[in-house]
Amino acid sequence: MENESQLASATPRDFTFQLLKQITNDFSEDNRIGVGGYGVVYKGTLDNGEVIAVKKLYYKHPGLDSDKQFQNECTNLMRVHHQNIVRLVGYCHEIRHICVEHNGRYVFAMVEDRALCFEYLEGGSLDKHLTDESCGFGWHTRYKIIKGICEGLNYLHNGSKESIFHLDLKPANILLDRNMMPKIGDFGLSRLFDSTETCSTKGIIGTPGYMPPEYINRFHITPKFDVFSLGVTIIKIMSGQEGYSKFADMSSQEFIQLVHENWEKALQTTVLAHTSHGVKKCIEIALRCVEADRVKRPTIAEVVDELSKIDTTIIDELNKIDTDRSSPIEQVTNLQCNQAFTPCVNSGMFSKDGGKDGSMISSCSSQAIRASSDSVLLRANIKCPILSSTSVKIFSYDNLRLATRKFHSNCVLGEGGFGCVYKGWIDENTLSPCEPGTGIPVAVKRLGQESSQGHKEWLAEINLAHLSHPNLVKLFGYCLEDEHRLLVYEFIPHGSLDNHLFKRDSCQPLSWNLRMKVALGVAKALAYLHCAEINVIVRDVKNSNILLDRDYTAKLSDFGVAVNGPVDQESHLSTAVKGTRGYAAPEYIATGLLTQKCDIYGFGVLLLELLSGRRALDENRPGMEQNLVDWARPYLRHKHKIRCVIDTSLGGLYSFSAVQKLAALALECLCTDPKKRPAMDSVVSILEGVQEDEELEAAEHQESGKKVTASASRKNGKSRWNIFGGGRS
Numbered sequence: 001m002e003n004e005s006q007l008a009s010a011t012p013r014d015f016t017f018q019l020l021k022q023i024t025n026d027f028s029e030d031n032r033i034g035v036g037g038y039g040v041v042y043k044g045t046l047d048n049g050e051v052i053a054v055k056k057l058y059y060k061h062p063g064l065d066s067d068k069q070f071q072n073e074c075t076n077l078m079r080v081h082h083q084n085i086v087r088l089v090g091y092c093h094e095i096r097h098i099c100v101e102h103n104g105r106y107v108f109a110m111v112e113d114r115a116l117c118f119e120y121l122e123g124g125s126l127d128k129h130l131t132d133e134s135c136g137f138g139w140h141t142r143y144k145i146i147k148g149i150c151e152g153l154n155y156l157h158n159g160s161k162e163s164i165f166h167l168d169l170k171p172a173n174i175l176l177d178r179n180m181m182p183k184i185g186d187f188g189l190s191r192l193f194d195s196t197e198t199c200s201t202k203g204i205i206g207t208p209g210y211m212p213p214e215y216i217n218r219f220h221i222t223p224k225f226d227v228f229s230l231g232v233t234i235i236k237i238m239s240g241q242e243g244y245s246k247f248a249d250m251s252s253q254e255f256i257q258l259v260h261e262n263w264e265k266a267l268q269t270t271v272l273a274h275t276s277h278g279v280k281k282c283i284e285i286a287l288r289c290v291e292a293d294r295v296k297r298p299t300i301a302e303v304v305d306e307l308s309k310i311d312t313t314i315i316d317e318l319n320k321i322d323t324d325r326s327s328p329i330e331q332v333t334n335l336q337c338n339q340a341f342t343p344c345v346n347s348g349m350f351s352k353d354g355g356k357d358g359s360m361i362s363s364c365s366s367q368a369i370r371a372s373s374d375s376v377l378l379r380a381n382i383k384c385p386i387l388s389s390t391s392v393k394i395f396s397y398d399n400l401r402l403a404t405r406k407f408h409s410n411c412v413l414g415e416g417g418f419g420c421v422y423k424g425w426i427d428e429n430t431l432s433p434c435e436p437g438t439g440i441p442v443a444v445k446r447l448g449q450e451s452s453q454g455h456k457e458w459l460a461e462i463n464l465a466h467l468s469h470p471n472l473v474k475l476f477g478y479c480l481e482d483e484h485r486l487l488v489y490e491f492i493p494h495g496s497l498d499n500h501l502f503k504r505d506s507c508q509p510l511s512w513n514l515r516m517k518v519a520l521g522v523a524k525a526l527a528y529l530h531c532a533e534i535n536v537i538v539r540d541v542k543n544s545n546i547l548l549d550r551d552y553t554a555k556l557s558d559f560g561v562a563v564n565g566p567v568d569q570e571s572h573l574s575t576a577v578k579g580t581r582g583y584a585a586p587e588y589i590a591t592g593l594l595t596q597k598c599d600i601y602g603f604g605v606l607l608l609e610l611l612s613g614r615r616a617l618d619e620n621r622p623g624m625e626q627n628l629v630d631w632a633r634p635y636l637r638h639k640h641k642i643r644c645v646i647d648t649s650l651g652g653l654y655s656f657s658a659v660q661k662l663a664a665l666a667l668e669c670l671c672t673d674p675k676k677r678p679a680m681d682s683v684v685s686i687l688e689g690v691q692e693d694e695e696l697e698a699a700e701h702q703e704s705g706k707k708v709t710a711s712a713s714r715k716n717g718k719s720r721w722n723i724f725g726g727g728r729s
Contacts (some may be wrong), residue, residue: 008241012078013090017113020044020092027056034125036186043120051120052089056113063338069578070114072088073187076164077116084152086175086185090117121183123176130171139263139279142237146282147307148182149174153230154300156184157223165221166190168227170210171236188368191221192242208577209592213292216581216589216628224294230303231289238283244340261285278310300716308697325719331587348388392465393431397484400424400444403433407446415498418457431477441491442476457560458485464559467534473547473557492555494548501543501609509647512654513551515610516694517665519662520687521554522546526603527680528595529556535565537594540579541602542616543609565596568585582628584617587674603683604669608632614648636663655697661690 023044024031034041039057046052053422057070057275072095077088082333092115097108126145129136137145143615149169156164166173166184173186189205193612199221214220236244239259248520250258263279273620285306291297298306303512370520400404404411411422426432447458453662458478494500495517500510522541529536537557545558577592585601586592605616608628612619616628635641642663646654665686671677678686 015092017053082155086183087119119173124172127171152184169616234286252265395479443489473555492547497546499545509649525556570642607666
């Protein structure tokens with residue numbers, strides 16, 4: 001182990017920006033070795049021959065808290081000195097002024113250059129090396145990596161008076177040196193804590209798939225946050241991306257048995273007792289680390305203690321078994337040359353142009369290729385293919401500009417993450433613009449020119465335009481001219497459901513009958529999309545994506561993040577997590593594994609909103625009531641408590657038997673076990689049955705009311721019945 005006093009003496013240097021430009025060849029593409037959410041990493045060589053990695057942070061952007069990220073990473077890395085933590089070599093923070101032209105005049109603008117410099121690690125990031133048991137690193141190397149990560153994390157949590165919580169531990173943030181020694185890096189989201197008490201944040205930070213449920217649901221941060229991330233990382237080290245995807249479909253014991261058997265095959269020998277114990281012990285520890293209940297997770301100190309108890313003879317036995325595999329440095333060389341580990345082909349080819357974590361493309365699995373398609377699509381930008389369809393029209397930019405009165409502010413219908421939606425008028429036959437009140441109204445979504453991310457969503461909507469259903473918003477066509485990208489939809493007069501549920505824009509609250517109509521309409525739309533012939537997963541079922549037409553028929557809209565569902569023998573997709581917080585299924589957020597049951601969870605949240613008149617997430621409410629699902633679930637389980645959830649704006653005008661059935665259906669859709677959620681066909685049948693029962697109940701009440709009225713009139717009395725609630729008023 002390196003001497004800590006020696007490490008401490010290496011005080012990080014204050015580099016000039018000019019020097020960093022020089023050693024990275026002016027930050028050239030040839031020197032680029034990685035890209036992340038806050039900056040680009042380049043390789044550079046100092047005058048003394050030391051090779052370093054230079055992370056040049058992006059210039060300030062409203063959407064990135066890069067100042068905090070820079071300060072966190074710099075100050076926290078200065079505090080730590082450990083062989084399993086990336087060493088900070090130096091930093092740069094310079095402010096300069098340059099003369100630029102602005103509105104026809106020359107002015108001085110301030111430019112802030114920031115960079116962090118680290119030791120250069122030949123092995124690259126761990127995510128490049130994740131494979132299943134049949135190829136890649138041997139068991140001994142993987143065990144060494146796991147133990148090193150745990151020791152590094154233990155040092156962060158317990159090595160000084162103030163604990164450092166990393167909050168973004170994942171394979172992409174773990175680097176490997178020439179000898180496969182793991183080093184934890186990227187401390188941009190890390191935080192200092194004086195104790196182990198629970199702390200809270202106001203928003204989500206971190207990487208989907210590595211964040212624990214208590215943080216996703218309630219923003220709680222404890223040391224067990226990093227332990228959960230560690231568990232996910234160990235599982236992926238042990239079984240690869242493919243093996244991890246099977247974890248969600250198995251019990252803990254089944255998964256342990258699967259991984260153990262795979263290692264038996266990989267080692268091509270009878271697993272020795274010590275080896276068998278080591279394999280099982282590591283996977284058991286990992287599964288305890290990812291327990292949903294954080295109380296059941298071990299501390300990192302306990303994890304390190306358990307690993308140290310694994311008999312040291314494992315190392316000797318595994319060293320013998322691993323001699324038939326290529327050495328770690330040979331494996332790194334293979335990766336750098338884009339050669340494959342045998343027996344897999346391209347088992348770990350890393351895309352340095354991908355997103356924050358890059359993309360792993362595996363020819364061993366069509367599923368992994370599909371998972372990486374998002375980043376491929378994004379890089380292709382305007383050159384992405386548009387599927388031909390006779391139902392989709394092509395509009396000119398000039399015509400849409402005139403149809404919306406030059407995109408006048410008075411024509412704005414709404415604004416989203418990718419641009420504004422305007423109301424326009426076009427001739428039904430010629431598609432040419434016309435005066436307001438003539439022709440047909442349309443909704444024109446104009447994509448922001450700076451939004452490269454939005455192009456994927458724009459393209460996805462066009463390529464799903466061939467779908468036709470009464471409960472789907474119809475896409476008339478699109479415009480793609482130079483940098484202009486627009487979509488043209490049918491105009492839906494009553495706007496989005498959220499306006500009516502939450503009384504925005506002076507909208508009247510929806511009656512119970514209309515809420516039932518909306519629920520059934522959305523269910524039919526999802527059932528259509530989920531059918532085998534269509535096989536589309538929406539990924540973003542929520543109130544603002546449901547529009548109401550003139551007679552309050554619900555129409556599902558916004559398919560920008562929709563994807564084709566799994567095919568053949570696949571049980572799920574592995575994708576980057578998309579959607580909206582509060583509606584996304586917990587297993588999808590935690591693992592990135594996507595199925596149709598994720599849409600059904602979102603529909604369950606929507607049912608709760610229709611029942612309660614509350615938002616899925618509302619930070620203006622008391623702490624225990626902010627998450628609608630968590631707050632409502634206990635009430636829905638008891639017949640006599642359901643009324644506590646019902647929207648008071650309904651004024652009691654509803655059928656209580658129907659409310660009970662909808663509450664039961666919502667609970668089924670929100671089941672934490674996705675396998676127990678109903679299919680959308682079943683949901684439609686249940687809602688149709690509830691609607692039929694309501695009509696029959698209303699008819700019986702009406703007939704009963706007539707008899708009561710006749711009897712009361714004979715007694716010169718007056719009586720009135722609430723035909724929905726069944727009570728006298």
